[in-house]
Every structure is written in C-alpha cells, then in structure tokens.
Amino acid sequence: MDSMEVNKGIAAILVAGILFFLTGLIGDALVRERLPEKPALSIAAAPAASGAGAQPAALPPIAPLLASADPAAGEAIAKKVCVACHTFTKGGKAGVGPNLYGVVGAPHGHMEGFNYTAGLKAKQGPWTYEELNEWLRKPNSFVPGTRMAFAGINSDKQRADVIDWLRTLSDNPEPLPSPDQAPAAAPAPAAAPAPAAPAAPKP
Ligand code: HEC
Known part of the structure; x- marks a missing residue:
C-alpha cells in the first residue's frame, strides 16, 4: 500500500520532469526558428554576390560609408571596446x-x-580600408587563428566610424578613399594622383 503511494509520487515527479524537459525543447525550437530572420536581412541588403553562396564576405564597399562616417562615434566605440586590449596614443604600450x-x-x-x-x-x-573593414567585421575569418579574441562589429556604420577614427591616429592621416572608387581596386600604391586630394575636408 504505502509503496504504491510512493510509486505514484515518484511517477508524478517523473512526469513533471518530462513535461519540464519537453517544454524546454519546445521553447528552444521556437526560439531557434526565429534566428534566421536576422541574417536574411543582411543577405537581402547585399547586392547579388555572383554565386559565392556560403561566403558572408559580401561586405558593402567601405568608401561610401567612410564618406559619411562619424569619427567621434568611432572613438567612443573604440574607447569602450577595443581599449580592453589596445592603446591608441603615439608610442603607447602594447x-x-x-x-x-x-x-x-x-x-x-x-x-x-x-x-x-x-x-x-x-x-x-x-592595411587598406577594405581590409580593416573585413578584419573588424570578423577578425577570425580575415586571419584564421588570430589571437585577437574579438567577435567583431556587425554594424557596417559602426565599423566605418571606428575605421574613420583609427585613420586620425597618425601624424599624416591616410586620405579617405573616393566614395565612388571601385571596391575591388587592388591595394593601390599610396601615390594617388592629385585630383582626389581636395576632396578630403575631414580633420
Ligand atoms: C580581446 C583583446 C582585443 C580586443 C577587444 C580587440 N583587439 Fe585588436 N588585436 C588584438 C590582438 C591580440 C591583436 C594581434 C592579432 C594577431 O597577431 O593575430 C590585434 C590586432 C589588431 C589590429 C592589427 C594591428 C597591426 O599592427 O596589424 C587592428 C587594426 C586591431 N587589432 C584593431 C582593433 C579594434 C579597432 C578593436 C575594437 C573594435 C579591437 N582591435 C579589439 C586584441 C584585441
């Protein structure tokens, strides 16, 4: 008799456990189904990458983003995130x-x-602007095995802001790329001809 009651009790606990477990599974499944929605957005925003399906490398060209980037916003991000591992001043320590x-x-x-x-x-x-863009998007895919243990910055705008600020950390900042420059332009030797120069009103 008594052991019957005990068995019932155990059974009740088991059933409760199983229900709890199942609820968890269902919850997981529901949440997982939502995830793909976000990547779908950035894929849609990227211009048709000719066939290279699996690669998320279809980054929008950085030049137009740099043209409207906000270095002050970039500085704020860098001094919040990158500062954990990097210094920025001339002669700063590693x-x-x-x-x-x-x-x-x-x-x-x-x-x-x-x-x-x-x-x-x-x-x-x-280091070109395009490369810094790829690097900061996902360090470990630009340099597999890198020790920069940083997941990356997802926002195109924020990456451009950070890169625009990094550019100012120089005695002689690199000119900004011309906004309509072809993204695939081979790492051109820095000797850009004169006409591009006056278009750099940035500090
Ligand atoms: C967890 C530490 C860590 C964080 C956070 C981090 N970095 Fe790094 N970073 C490193 C390490 C380590 C290296 C060297 C990587 C290697 O040798 O592969 C590196 C290398 C770099 C380089 C290449 C430097 C060179 O001389 O070629 C750049 C550029 C860079 N980081 C920018 C950034 C920016 C911008 C941020 C913030 C958005 C950032 N890092 C956040 C650790 C970090």
Missing part, C-alpha cells in the same frame, strides 16, 4: 593587442616587437 597608432596604411603587424600571429604577419601589403 596590451593584449598592439598599439594602434598609425595602423591605417601601415603594414600588417605594424608594431615593432609585438608578437603577432603568423597568419597576420603573412598578410601582404599595407
């Missing part, structure tokens, strides 16, 4: 990451004596 003064247009791995990963050092040529 932290977890290298000092970032003058990085725009400098060679990859630009800080003397910093122990960069081989993947980053293997990148050829100077």
Whole structure:
C-alpha cells in the first residue's frame, strides 16, 4: 500500500520532469526558428554576390560609408571596446593587442616587437580600408587563428566610424578613399594622383 503511494509520487515527479524537459525543447525550437530572420536581412541588403553562396564576405564597399562616417562615434566605440586590449596614443604600450597608432596604411603587424600571429604577419601589403573593414567585421575569418579574441562589429556604420577614427591616429592621416572608387581596386600604391586630394575636408 504505502509503496504504491510512493510509486505514484515518484511517477508524478517523473512526469513533471518530462513535461519540464519537453517544454524546454519546445521553447528552444521556437526560439531557434526565429534566428534566421536576422541574417536574411543582411543577405537581402547585399547586392547579388555572383554565386559565392556560403561566403558572408559580401561586405558593402567601405568608401561610401567612410564618406559619411562619424569619427567621434568611432572613438567612443573604440574607447569602450577595443581599449580592453589596445592603446591608441603615439608610442603607447602594447596590451593584449598592439598599439594602434598609425595602423591605417601601415603594414600588417605594424608594431615593432609585438608578437603577432603568423597568419597576420603573412598578410601582404599595407592595411587598406577594405581590409580593416573585413578584419573588424570578423577578425577570425580575415586571419584564421588570430589571437585577437574579438567577435567583431556587425554594424557596417559602426565599423566605418571606428575605421574613420583609427585613420586620425597618425601624424599624416591616410586620405579617405573616393566614395565612388571601385571596391575591388587592388591595394593601390599610396601615390594617388592629385585630383582626389581636395576632396578630403575631414580633420
Ligand atoms: C580581446 C583583446 C582585443 C580586443 C577587444 C580587440 N583587439 Fe585588436 N588585436 C588584438 C590582438 C591580440 C591583436 C594581434 C592579432 C594577431 O597577431 O593575430 C590585434 C590586432 C589588431 C589590429 C592589427 C594591428 C597591426 O599592427 O596589424 C587592428 C587594426 C586591431 N587589432 C584593431 C582593433 C579594434 C579597432 C578593436 C575594437 C573594435 C579591437 N582591435 C579589439 C586584441 C584585441
């Protein structure tokens, strides 16, 4: 008799447990179904990437974004997020990451004596705006295995703001790219001909 009651009690607890578990599963399933909606937005916004389906590399060109970027907003983001690992002043010490003064247009791995990963050092040529855009979107996909343990900045606008501010960290800031410049322009040698120069009203 008594053990019957006990069994019933155990059964009730088991059933409650199973229900709890199932509710969890259902909840998970519901939440998971919502997720794909967001990526769908950015895919739709990207101009038809010819066939290269799986790659999320279809970043909008950075030049037009830079033309309307807000370096002050970029500074605020950098001093909130990047400052955990980076310094920005001229001659600043390395932290977890290298000092970032003058990085725009400098060679990859630009800080003397910093122990960069081989993947980053293997990148050829100077840091271009396009590359910084890719890097800050997802460091680990631009340089697989990088030690920059940072997920990336999803917002195109915020990345442009940050890059626009990084550009000011220089004795001689790189000119902004012309907004209608073709995004795929090969890493051009910095010798841009004169006509582009007056179009840089930025500080
Ligand atoms: C968790 C620490 C961490 C955070 C946060 C971080 N970085 Fe880094 N960063 C690193 C490390 C480490 C490296 C060196 C990577 C390597 O060697 O692969 C690096 C490298 C870089 C480089 C390349 C420097 C060079 O000399 O080539 C740039 C540019 C950069 N970071 C920008 C940023 C910006 C902008 C942010 C904020 C949006 C940021 N990082 C946030 C750790 C970090």
